[in-house]
Amino acid sequence: MERVTSRELNSAAHLAAWLIGLALAWGGPTQAGADARPTRIVSLNLCTDQLVMLLAEPERIAAISHLARDPQLSVLADDAQRLPVNYGQAEEVFLLKPDLVVAGSFNINASVDILRRLGVRVEELPSANSFDEIRMSVRRMGKLLGSEANAERLVAEFDARLAAVDRSTVSRSQLAALYYANSYTSGAGTLAAEVVQRAGFKNLGSELGLEGVAELPLETLVMRRPDLVVTGLAYQAPALAQEIFEHPALAYLQQRSQKVAIPENLWICGTPFTARAVEALADVGKALPSKTAAALGRSGATAADPPMARK
């Protein structure tokens, strides 16, 4: 009972939270030990949602975040329709009586603080920014959920899919530019950059010395003339952020560069699904004429000929 005398209690908020925690200790959530298999799992984050859905049986999932139902963001949006969702509010999560709450590092805020003070077990999983971190987070989630064997199987599948990607047809000098809404791109140290490189391309953002998600001015994109422009899928509802995809300068670029839209849900979160993005990009790379062939074709044609008009 040392905490009662502590200065913390001067704060009314702390006192209230502590009293509620005390009152609910009898009828509240079961304070399961770390090794017991959790049976009322709540996920607060889009990325942890998908890992939970992959690794735990639906009966054990008490709720996932509402974002998991958005097909633009979540690969498992269909499965998510059949599961209850939460909006990240401490009150609603607490009332679900979870024995494990998993959160991303973005969720570490007031709601998570309150849940912890109420005695709920909250585990954080930082987002995966590389293939290695994907393997790590799948294994860590497997351990948290008591589904270690499942996790190992997923990692093995992921590695097998990556290994099967044939990069031999993509020439090393092909340059790909990731180009998202609001003219953003992914530079060095991002999962998307690793996907692009694993598919056999050079990533324009990394070549320009950008780190993390950064702005790529349209002017720079046009001047660098990448072989491939990779965009996401635009939302149906209009927004200025997406107007950039209809800019006349980008239309010009498309005469010389191949353009492909890769669903962003494959790499917004680092999950085993990210391997699909590598496969899709490697397939596009195969269809691209190699640098040397394109150069030969160009020298034989007049300057006015758009070299990529075939296809």
Next chain:
Amino acid sequence: MRIELSYPLLLAALGLVTAVLFVVSLVTGPAGIAFFESLEALVTGRSGAASIVMQEIRLPRAILGAIIGASLGLSGAALQGYLRNPLAEPGLLGISASASLGSVIAIYTGLSAAFTLALPLMALTGAAGAVLLVRLLAGAGAQTITLILAGVAVTSFAGAMTLLALNLSPNPFAALEIVFWMLGSLKDRSMTHVWLALPFILIGWAMLFQVGRALDALTLGEAAAATLGFRLERVQALVVFGTAACVGAATSVAGAIGFIGLVVPHLLRPLVGAEPGRLLAASALGGAAVLLAADIAVRIIAPERDLKLGVLTALIGAPFFLWLIFKQQRGGQ
């Protein structure tokens, strides 16, 4: 100290400054194309990617900077003359904010995708509504404080409705775009935006330039102006719809940019000898120069950050506004 400068000479000087800033705007950008090379690429259109950058990205940006700045300066001068109030300005009276609201409704409901002209027309409707509402709330020959309060009310209401409309959009990017609609930007605009806004802006200019002599007469009071043969309803209609057309169209493609309409006429008023009619052309050129300069500055200060134009104009405009209020209070006592 009086600066002696003949009116045609003043206009020529302002025109020259605007032209220089227009060229500087054309050669400023992250692509790093050399000065003469970039102008050649612009004119000949034969330099591949460089020509595309110049013709499709930088030219529309410079044109919009000039015509939108001119619209703001001109309508600020016209409103100050018509309302005989030195604090009248599209931003402060809620005209820009209401034009933003109209644009937001047109874009995010998908209306402008179905019918292109819906965007400028809705912005114009919002702007016209704001001018009429402020005029109604403040009454004819209103005191400054009443006018400003009416403007504050209209601005906050339009701002709140804009945010509501953006929050209701199912597109997660929409809510963040409140920054664009409240502070304005010319980033990555295209010739499409120029062609969309230009006709309405030209109509607005044509209407506002007709009221010059009437504004001169209005300095003697409404009754005197009426006896001089000016039909006040016609003057009001020209000012209201002229401002609505050019500020509405400008806001629909660049967001709300504040304070240019306030600061520019004030700076130029001593130079034109306090004749509201003469102030119109001078303020149009001055406004173009100021907005071009602000748009060059945002690209130089923070090239990677998409600093909004309204941030820069407020940095200069807001202290100026406070100084004007201070001066008015001192003068009133």
